[in-house]
Amino acid sequence: MSINRKLSTQFDTIASVLEVMGANAFKINANRRVARIIKEYPTDLAEFAGDKKGLTSIEGIGSGSADRILEFIDTGQINELTQLASEIPEGLIDLLEVPGLGPKTVRRFWQEAEVTSLDELRKAISDGRLESLPRFGTKKIENISDSLAFMEASGDRMRLGTALPIAESLIETLLQVPGTRKIEYAGSLRRGRETIGDIDLLAVSDDPDALAEAFTTGPDVIKILAQGKTKCSVRLERGVQIDLRMIEDSAFGAALMYFTGSKEHNVELRERAIKAGQRLNEYGLFPDDGGEGTPQSRGIQPVASRTEEDIYEALELPWQPPELREQRDSAEDPPPPLVTTDAIRAELHAHTNASDGVMTLRELVEQAKSRGYHTIAVTDHSKSSGQANGLSPDRLRAHIDAIHEINDEIKGIRVLAGSEVDILADGRLDYDDELLARLDIVVASPHAALTQDSKKATSRLLAAIEHPLVHIIGHPTGRIINKREGLSPDMPRLFESAVEHDTVMEINANPLRLDLRDTHVRLAVEMGCQIAINTDSHRPEDFDLLRYGILTARRGRLGPKQCINAWTARKLHSWLAGKRS
DNA sequence: GCCGTTTTCGGCCCGACTGTTTTCAGTCG
Numbered sequence: 001m002s003i004n005r006k007l008s009t010q011f012d013t014i015a016s017v018l019e020v021m022g023a024n025a026f027k028i029n030a031n032r033r034v035a036r037i038i039k040e041y042p043t044d045l046a047e048f049a050g051d052k053k054g055l056t057s058i059e060g061i062g063s064g065s066a067d068r069i070l071e072f073i074d075t076g077q078i079n080e081l082t083q084l085a086s087e088i089p090e091g092l093i094d095l096l097e098v099p100g101l102g103p104k105t106v107r108r109f110w111q112e113a114e115v116t117s118l119d120e121l122r123k124a125i126s127d128g129r130l131e132s133l134p135r136f137g138t139k140k141i142e143n144i145s146d147s148l149a150f151m152e153a154s155g156d157r158m159r160l161g162t163a164l165p166i167a168e169s170l171i172e173t174l175l176q177v178p179g180t181r182k183i184e185y186a187g188s189l190r191r192g193r194e195t196i197g198d199i200d201l202l203a204v205s206d207d208p209d210a211l212a213e214a215f216t217t218g219p220d221v222i223k224i225l226a227q228g229k230t231k232c233s234v235r236l237e238r239g240v241q242i243d244l245r246m247i248e249d250s251a252f253g254a255a256l257m258y259f260t261g262s263k264e265h266n267v268e269l270r271e272r273a274i275k276a277g278q279r280l281n282e283y284g285l286f287p288d289d290g291g292e293g294t295p296q297s298r299g300i301q302p303v304a305s306r307t308e309e310d311i312y313e314a315l316e317l318p319w320q321p322p323e324l325r326e327q328r329d330s331a332e333d334p335p336p337p338l339v340t341t342d343a344i345r346a347e348l349h350a351h352t353n354a355s356d357g358v359m360t361l362r363e364l365v366e367q368a369k370s371r372g373y374h375t376i377a378v379t380d381h382s383k384s385s386g387q388a389n390g391l392s393p394d395r396l397r398a399h400i401d402a403i404h405e406i407n408d409e410i411k412g413i414r415v416l417a418g419s420e421v422d423i424l425a426d427g428r429l430d431y432d433d434e435l436l437a438r439l440d441i442v443v444a445s446p447h448a449a450l451t452q453d454s455k456k457a458t459s460r461l462l463a464a465i466e467h468p469l470v471h472i473i474g475h476p477t478g479r480i481i482n483k484r485e486g487l488s489p490d491m492p493r494l495f496e497s498a499v500e501h502d503t504v505m506e507i508n509a510n511p512l513r514l515d516l517r518d519t520h521v522r523l524a525v526e527m528g529c530q531i532a533i534n535t536d537s538h539r540p541e542d543f544d545l546l547r548y549g550i551l552t553a554r555r556g557r558l559g560p561k562q563c564i565n566a567w568t569a570r571k572l573h574s575w576l577a578g579k580r581s
Numbered sequence: 582g583c584c585g586t587t588t589t590c591g592g593c594c595c596g597a598c599t600g601t602t603t604t605c606a607g608t609c610g
Contacts, residue, residue: 024582028582030582059584099609100609102607103608104607135601136601139601140600384610386594387609388610424597448609449598449599449609450609451609452599
């Protein structure tokens, strides 16, 4: 396994410690940058052992960082970090994770209120210790308290985008174990929820003992929580819990259904079975003979058990896609047609290295073309997103020319000149109308002022939706899962206005965002709003994030007709142009 | 800490927002 992730964390921690200690901001930034470069570096940095020159040839990594990377490759640690870490209490770094708490505040908490951990912070809030600090009013303390509650509420579930690759990689490894016939993931992961509590795997194997052995002795396992004949449970690094259940192939469908849930969906199905004089459990759907004990233990043959489809059919119900097996969905409703990754033919929100992407314009277009798309929109950041190297009006004009040129040059795909233009706090857009009118597509997104109240957020977003030159509202709430709540506008009002003004709402497929979220999508779909599913790609591999957006869309019952990325080129281009006439 | 070259030091993004203040400090992107 690559050392990049661990190494990246080390540099991030160095930056955090320096931050709390009040070091030079540029030095802190440089360390953060190195951390990011390492995290995103495509190959294992361990390959640079002894090659300082190679390391420093990477932009952003200088002599000092190269030395520390080499030290880490050699010894597995960075001495400077060990030294730095001894200067401050360990728990302070956690405090930096609290939204709204920065290094200055954390330092003051430490030195003036003896707060050195999240627990201490909670105590300090309740015993009023913080109120005696200058410049700390009730509002501020209340905000911190809310942030803490938010962290606690969402902190122990991992994001879909973390869980799914872990599950897939583990399945791939375990399928190599001799005797293993199949493994699938179930649970909330299969339902595509935005966060996952633990990962459930179901396996069929001719040699369950060997599979269990391989599972519990995997390289990332830090604790075995359970190890039995049919179920093993382990904890991996980073607090991930994984359950492996070994079952008979003949009962695979029943087990998959049972462990996919949701609990509410299972209850509904079981009640239905009872009414029909049957019993449903994880081993199958059985005729209920009124006898004691489980039907399978008494040798009763199931009516259905091998596949999910068999069981739904036996219950006289339509098969339900896992994404729709939530409390708010009825098992009796035939599922609507749902959008699929294969249906997506256009990416309408992507960045190049003109702003904060890593792809050149050409690389972006080629990447989109290789995915079989008929359209790619180039939507770099606007000027107010200074952090993201947003384009000044002059740079945007030149960028538009470059995009038109490449559109003429590269055949087989339409390249749209666009912008991801900031929706400023008061609802104004970041470029004037004359410039916006020159663009083929305008994605308007909120990036700053993401804590403003609901009323302001609503009028802010309404202003963008109603703007005649805006096509799509990008990541409408600006939330970051487990990290930032984002805006809470009046969604029904937004969707109503979006329908009226023919403006499209985005599902940002980045698993950190998934914004709109599933519940919003469902509402938007019901209200007749058109939806875009965009990856917001900054790197070539970001195009693969599409599947998270698709899962979210499907949970919101979005079909291909209402998803503009699934439209034909003719229909899409005609709609885009229509907003300009 | 990194970079660039008008090169071995000086510059590195900075405006918007919030909560607190009464002119500003801290956080965020």
